[in-house]
Amino acid sequence: MDNLLKDMGKRIFDRRKQLNMTQETLAELAHVTPQTISTAELGQKAMRPETILKVCDALNISTEYLLRGVITETDSSLLMEKISTLTQIKYWQSGCVSYRPFPDHRPLPVQLKASQALRAPQPIWL
Numbered sequence: 001m002d003n004l005l006k007d008m009g010k011r012i013f014d015r016r017k018q019l020n021m022t023q024e025t026l027a028e029l030a031h032v033t034p035q036t037i038s039t040a041e042l043g044q045k046a047m048r049p050e051t052i053l054k055v056c057d058a059l060n061i062s063t064e065y066l067l068r069g070v071i072t073e074t075d076s077s078l079l080m081e082k083i084s085t086l087t088q089i090k091y092w093q094s095g096c097v098s099y100r101p102f103p104d105h106r107p108l109p110v111q112l113k114a115s116q117a118l119r120a121p122q123p124i125w126l
Helices: 002-018 023-030 034-041 049-059 063-068 073-085 088-093 114-119
Strands: none
Touching (some): 002 023, 002 034, 002 049, 002 063, 023 034, 023 049, 034 049, 049 063
């Protein structure tokens, strides 16, 4: 159980950092205390089911991802939808690609699988 809590805590921490949130901001969005977020991230204490749902909603992740680290089809679809709407500059600013400016700022072609984009940024522009 300790490993499960620590793994969940790491996923909360990583996603919170990815969204540039503080623990206080996440706590406010999830309607919990900052101490709840802190103990969850450290894997010191299990969260109640309703708290898990609130944290997942605030982080825009599925409970399946938080609990087991599994990226679901729903997660992949949401990610691909978001990626497809980014302009080249926004995509570069997100850290997913190396930047090479184009004057028309046209939308990027989607060249990453959703599971790849969630792991580590991979440059796709040369």
